[in-house]
Amino acid sequence: MQVSETLAEGLKRELKVVIPATDLATRLDEYLNDMKSKVNINGFRPGKVPVAHLKRLHGRQAMGELIGNLINETTTKTIEERKEKPALQPEIDLSDDDAEKVLAGEADLAYTISYEVLPKFDIVDFSTIELERPIVEISEDEVDEQVKQIAESNRPFEAREDGAAAEDGDRVTMHYLGKLDGEPFEGGEDENGQLVLGSGQFIPGFEEQVVGMKVGGKKVIDVTFPEEYGAANLAGRAVTFDIDVKGIEAPGDVSIDDEMATKLGLESLEKLKEIVRGQIESQFGAATRQKVKRELLDKLDAEYTFELPEKLLETEFDGVWKQVEADMQQAGKTFEDEKTTEEEAKVEYRKISERRVRLGLVLSEVGEQNKVQVTDEEVQKALFDRVRQFPGQEQQVFEFYKNNEQALASLRAPIYEEKVVDFILELAKVSDKVVSKDELLAQDEDEA
Structure with missing residues (x-):
């Protein structure tokens, strides 16, 4: 040869x-x-x-x-x-x-x-990287407010007397059918929908028109979906709902005590608060993780400038651009609506693709040099988590991933990335900074 x-x-x-x-x-x-x-x-x-x-x-x-x-x-x-x-x-x-x-x-x-070929580059000394980890101190008031919401969601209701009209605070059971231009629209019907009047759960203007109705009462109400509504075919559109009231229940008293916790299957109110605090910590902990990871990736991106493999970049950009087009089509929007042009958008998303490829290569090299491994057990757990997202199709989804190496790799990749990030954070200088809940949960404008 x-x-x-x-x-x-x-x-x-x-x-x-x-x-x-x-x-x-x-x-x-x-x-x-x-x-x-x-x-x-x-x-x-x-x-x-x-x-x-x-x-x-x-x-x-x-x-x-x-x-x-x-x-x-x-x-x-x-x-x-x-x-x-x-x-x-x-x-x-x-x-x-x-x-x-x-x-x-x-x-x-x-x-x-x-x-x-993959580009060659030197790995920076991670001990020179300084990061601020934003954390929220959870107050008792925060815990108490969450417990109050749980108690409110479990408030008892009792049937109102015959002939009583629905009032704010009452829970109404009804059959409703939404129509757009006189035709029923998908997702606009519920045979036994329940609504607590005054809760603001439904479209603005809906609940107010149910107030005063009685059991057996029928009514057609007019409402308009918000401009920012998720379904593009309904956003900003005027629709009607055929209402048929089946039941009206008055709210009972709520007591935040051990008895309430017992009804939820817990031994005491203190145990409920402990669980609630843990859930809040988990929520804020995930947000803290995302913030510090974002800061780390920004600093790594600033550290490295090397030539990228063209075809690898094109593959990444094609995937990103297809997702952009699919999202815009689903939202029923154009580049004009976003105050840009297709050409300008492509330039911005190419920059995002370049960042992803560059950081992907850096993290991969760090992981390889330091023998970061993803175990079969970790992949198996990710697979089961994925399968649970498709109730009724578990077996088909499981078989798809088991018989598709590329799909299985898509589960392994994010686990590997997180483990490499953990490795770097262990070496970097990370200091905690107390911030407000709003500051922690605020989205970065350029986050991608």
């Missing part, structure tokens, strides 16, 4: 590989010798088929299989010997003009390997 480098420009590499026809012929004979003990051909005893006869019958097909295997084998070996790491799967170019002669054993096998 002869290998010659035909291109070494930046990260791009191109190699020409030539395997002499004599080598192919030797390998073909070995292949057919192995085959003759496995095939049954009329007129010949098992293992006694002449190689020449096999070559006439199966030579072309065998040579095709042999070439495919040989290209994979030699490509991997060639790149390994060069101690290079391709950014993506190398591309193989085998001239169609020579293919017939190669298959017939009349020409050398010559093909080109094209790929981009």
